[in-house]
Amino acid sequence: MGRKRKIKSGELLEADLTPMIDVTFQLIAFFMFLINFSEVDRAEEILLPSSQLAKPPTEIAKYQILMNLEPGGKVKFEGQSIEQIQFMTPIFRQEIDAAKREGVNADEISVIIRAHEDTPTGLVQELISVCQESELESFSLRVKEKIN
Amino acid sequence: MKIGKERKPLESKVDMTPMIDIVFQLLVFFIMTFKIVTMEGDFKVKMPIATTQDNKMDEVFPTVLHVKIAAGDTGGVAQVEVDTDGDNLQTFTNDWPGNLTAYVENVVAAVEGDPSTAQDTEVEFDIDFSLRYLHTVKAIESVSGIIQPDRSIKKLIEKIKFKSKSRD
Numbered sequence: 001m002g003r004k005r006k007i008k009s010g011e012l013l014e015a016d017l018t019p020m021i022d023v024t025f026q027l028i029a030f031f032m033f034l035i036n037f038s039e040v041d042r043a044e045e046i047l048l049p050s051s052q053l054a055k056p057p058t059e060i061a062k063y064q065i066l067m068n069l070e071p072g073g074k075v076k077f078e079g080q081s082i083e084q085i086q087f088m089t090p091i092f093r094q095e096i097d098a099a100k101r102e103g104v105n106a107d108e109i110s111v112i113i114r115a116h117e118d119t120p121t122g123l124v125q126e127l128i129s130v131c132q133e134s135e136l137e138s139f140s141l142r143v144k145e146k147i148n
Numbered sequence: 149m150k151i152g153k154e155r156k157p158l159e160s161k162v163d164m165t166p167m168i169d170i171v172f173q174l175l176v177f178f179i180m181t182f183k184i185v186t187m188e189g190d191f192k193v194k195m196p197i198a199t200t201q202d203n204k205m206d207e208v209f210p211t212v213l214h215v216k217i218a219a220g221d222t223g224g225v226a227q228v229e230v231d232t233d234g235d236n237l238q239t240f241t242n243d244w245p246g247n248l249t250a251y252v253e254n255v256v257a258a259v260e261g262d263p264s265t266a267q268d269t270e271v272e273f274d275i276d277f278s279l280r281y282l283h284t285v286k287a288i289e290s291v292s293g294i295i296q297p298d299r300s301i302k303k304l305i306e307k308i309k310f311k312s313k314s315r316d
Contacts, residue, residue, distance in 0.1 A: 017168075024171050031178035049285040053293050053301060054189025112190065120223065121284045122277025125310050132195060140190035143285055 046070065049117040050146035057140070061110035063099040065092070065136070069115040073123050085126050092134035106135040114142045191288050193308050210268035210307070211259050213252065217287060219276035225283050248290040252304050270307040 068076040220226040228244040231237040240247040
């Protein structure tokens, strides 16, 4: 008959938590590398159309103007909500002046348009026309990258 | 002389519990602020304001494909018409993206095969105001390139512009 070891009262069972702490540090390092604190002006309510051909831009523009266009014609730019496209003209003037101070001409400014997929195309063209009136000529129509 | 007894080195146990608490706080912070965003790409559209230039005798004019897309009642595509510098007009309704791509492929192949013609090919879109932007992007995708069986992209036309239109 084997002798059973008696558990003394008050004896603590100690588990080695070192591997758990190692994994926790690994997770922290993972998130620290991936996290991006830069404020990218992406309006979450804009549902972009998707395309397999659209690739992320390889070169960063010297100066860019990023606008979000809603189906109703409202433009969201740097946190501001502009009711009508025509009211963007003074904003473009300010941006062009700011770009000139940085040594970038109006024709070198990259205008990025993030339009909702339900937006009438005419509104996108209207926005492009208003940009052209301010001597902006380089446009990028932003879409979601579709991966098959 | 009395020789001192060898003493055991002092062992100090540091309580690591607060460090583990902070580590978990950090982890929760990073998990809450982590955001998964979809990758986004661009279709370039260069639309300079037309400037008056002297016509050069040896200037090569680009081949221009005119793509006219008519919108239906709900903002969908009713009809797509395409011509090459006013010639070879074709109309598509069903499977218009595939047919448009095939048309553009033939034009590009013909232009590349004959060096005496214009080296550049452009597409000018004439799109109804009410057409949903989703279909415009599909049209741009159809003329820009093809995904081949080996997953590579064959570029077709890079120069895209829109015809100015007034609101209907």
